[in-house]
Amino acid sequence: MYRFAISRLLQAIPVLLMVVTVTFFLVHSAPGGPFSADKAVPPEVIKALEEQYNLNQPVWQQYLSYLGDVVQGDFGPSFKYSGRTVNELIAAGLPITAELAFYAMLVALSVGITAGVGAAMRPNTMQDYLPMTGAMIGICMPSFLLGPLLVLVFGIHLDWLPVSGWGDIPGDKILPSITLGTGYAAYIARLSRGGMLEVLSQDYIRTARAKGLSERLVIIKHALRGGLIPVVAFLGPAFAGLLAGSFVVETIFQIPGLGRFYVQAAFNRDYTLILGMTIFLSTLIILFNLLSDMLAIWLNPKLRQEIRGTN
Amino acid sequence: MADAIEEHGTSLWKDAWIKLSKNRLALFGLAVLIMLILTSLLTPLIAPYGYETQDLDMGATAPSLQHWLGTDIFGRDMLTRIMYGGRVSLMVGFIATAVALVIGISWGAIAGFFGGRLDAIMMRIVDVLYALPFMIFIILLMVVFGRNILLLFLAIGAVEWLTMARIVRSQVMALRNQEFVEAANSLGLSEWTIIRRHIIPNTLGPVIVYTTLTIPSVMLLEAFLSFLGLGIQPPESSWGLLINYGVETMEEFPWLLIFPGIALSLTLFALNFLGDGLRDALDPRTSKD
Numbered sequence: 001m002y003r004f005a006i007s008r009l010l011q012a013i014p015v016l017l018m019v020v021t022v023t024f025f026l027v028h029s030a031p032g033g034p035f036s037a038d039k040a041v042p043p044e045v046i047k048a049l050e051e052q053y054n055l056n057q058p059v060w061q062q063y064l065s066y067l068g069d070v071v072q073g074d075f076g077p078s079f080k081y082s083g084r085t086v087n088e089l090i091a092a093g094l095p096i097t098a099e100l101a102f103y104a105m106l107v108a109l110s111v112g113i114t115a116g117v118g119a120a121m122r123p124n125t126m127q128d129y130l131p132m133t134g135a136m137i138g139i140c141m142p143s144f145l146l147g148p149l150l151v152l153v154f155g156i157h158l159d160w161l162p163v164s165g166w167g168d169i170p171g172d173k174i175l176p177s178i179t180l181g182t183g184y185a186a187y188i189a190r191l192s193r194g195g196m197l198e199v200l201s202q203d204y205i206r207t208a209r210a211k212g213l214s215e216r217l218v219i220i221k222h223a224l225r226g227g228l229i230p231v232v233a234f235l236g237p238a239f240a241g242l243l244a245g246s247f248v249v250e251t252i253f254q255i256p257g258l259g260r261f262y263v264q265a266a267f268n269r270d271y272t273l274i275l276g277m278t279i280f281l282s283t284l285i286i287l288f289n290l291l292s293d294m295l296a297i298w299l300n301p302k303l304r305q306e307i308r309g310t311n
Numbered sequence: 312m313a314d315a316i317e318e319h320g321t322s323l324w325k326d327a328w329i330k331l332s333k334n335r336l337a338l339f340g341l342a343v344l345i346m347l348i349l350t351s352l353l354t355p356l357i358a359p360y361g362y363e364t365q366d367l368d369m370g371a372t373a374p375s376l377q378h379w380l381g382t383d384i385f386g387r388d389m390l391t392r393i394m395y396g397g398r399v400s401l402m403v404g405f406i407a408t409a410v411a412l413v414i415g416i417s418w419g420a421i422a423g424f425f426g427g428r429l430d431a432i433m434m435r436i437v438d439v440l441y442a443l444p445f446m447i448f449i450i451l452l453m454v455v456f457g458r459n460i461l462l463l464f465l466a467i468g469a470v471e472w473l474t475m476a477r478i479v480r481s482q483v484m485a486l487r488n489q490e491f492v493e494a495a496n497s498l499g500l501s502e503w504t505i506i507r508r509h510i511i512p513n514t515l516g517p518v519i520v521y522t523t524l525t526i527p528s529v530m531l532l533e534a535f536l537s538f539l540g541l542g543i544q545p546p547e548s549s550w551g552l553l554i555n556y557g558v559e560t561m562e563e564f565p566w567l568l569i570f571p572g573i574a575l576s577l578t579l580f581a582l583n584f585l586g587d588g589l590r591d592a593l594d595p596r597t598s599k600d
Contacts, residue, residue, distance in 0.1 A: 140579035
């Protein structure tokens with residue numbers, strides 16, 4: 001198990017190196033430098049700026065020095081937010097996005113697992129059809145549509161909840177969290193239903209029932225652990241999706257998190273900010289994929305044996 | 312004997328069709344899809360107004376007899392806008408999926424057929440690419456190279472082929488050792504011919520299912536990017552872009568958000584149901600009851 005974790009961590013290093021390299025050269029091959037602004041800037045100013053950001057060196061030298069900085073966790077200054085470093089901007093946005101993602105995940109897991117397990121307990125009844133139709137609607141209702149519709153209904157027409165901001169007015173965290181969480185609740189409902197249905201048909205569940213355990217205990221003590229493995233394996237990709245979703249949700253609800261910074265950096269052509277954030281977000285996503293894989297293995301003895309066999 | 316074999320040969324597809332036709336939601340999905348494709352093909356002929364036809368005096372109006380879905384703030388007919396937007400959305404869905412199909416099938420078929428070292432290397436590349444956060448990369452690509460529709464097709468297609476490669480590979484691995492492949496081999500057919508004539512056609516079932524499910528996810532990705540302003544650019548239009556515009560004015564003119572939203576959701580709904588139905592129908596493991 002530990003050996004597997006370490007080997008996976010080591011495998012992440014070339015992937016990360018590739019991310020840094022590809023993003024660096026992509027950004028540097030962009031037509032038009034970061035300072036080719038709408039206004040005419042005197043050449044000596046451009047020269048001074050290029051010196052300040054090391055743009056006068058050959059590209060490979062810039063790459064090496066950037067790589068050296070990144071390894072030490074330094075993403076350099078932002079091009080457009082003058083006087084602020086990429087690290088500062090990430091540090092400012094990360095707690096907000098992390099909180100948003102946490103609440104969204106909470107919504108997704110609680111609603112999704114309840115609906116999915118409930119559906120699997122009585123397949124092909126109303127208790128199955130209703131939540132599963134709901135899940136299908138959730139999957140087909142992207143966050144950039146659901147968010148505005150929720151704002152329209154609960155924010156504007158009913159006037160129950162604030163429609164923008166984060167932590168300024170009580171209740172302003174509710175709509176963004178639901179908007180971001182709904183799609184994942186839908187996926188998790190489908191995954192946990194499938195996983196539970198498979199586990200519930202196993203012999204050891206029949207044994208548990210034959211012992212005279214109540215259905216509740218059978219589900220909680222015996223079925224959940226196996227039935228939720230697909231959900232756990234989905235957590236890594238879901239986390240990546242939550243980050244991408246935060247781009248939209250933070251834009252809709254005007255939340256000053258990582259997602260909004262990223263989208264704004266994309267529009268402002270703030271190359272250092274984009275470069276730094278891409279690398280930072282990629283690292284996060286790769287780490288979370290690793291974590292969710294490890295968790296799935298820890299939950300599934302069969303997989304554990306397979307790994308022991310191959311090592 | 313010959314008849315029996317013939318009947319057995321057609322029965323997979325026939326059986327699949329019978330199963331599919333019992334699945335009302337999947338049939339509904341199929342009907343919606345066919346209608347959408349026809350509408351998109353015929354849009355220039357059947358759209359009630361011109362794409363850029365404006366009635367500035369009118370401005371945004373609620374749905375009426377002249378304009379079934381109302382007009383936008385420039386007095387342009389919403390139904391027409393949605394029809395033209397749907398053309399682009401569907402086109403992105405189909406073309407990017409086709410890109411993914413071609414790369415994924417070739418990659419998976421080659422890796423699975425030759426196996427061994429080549430397979431190990433090719434699949435390792437897929438594993439590495441899987442670990443990359445692609446949504447972020449697509450945004451980066453759009454930023455760096457400008458918001459070009461061709462690039463969008465390529466970028467999305469290049470992301471979506473990975474799963475297809477895995478599916479095809481595992482299918483091919485299973486097929487490789489079957490007798491009919493051995494027979495083709497002993498007849499002296501080249502390996503490429505065997506892949507093309509014997510292996511690929513036999514992987515069609517799962518490929519069709521996965522394709523049906525890829526199209527909606529690609530359309531969603533396009534709408535997502537267009538909503539952020541990083542996908543399709545005006546004067547072109549797509550459902551994601553229309554939703555983006557709709558959000559800006561949703562307080563006064565909610566129909567400008569709701570109708571493109573319904574169009575997108577309904578399409579995703581239909582394609583997902585069709586995909587689910589096809590999966591049940593084409594999976595030989597599901598019983599015939």
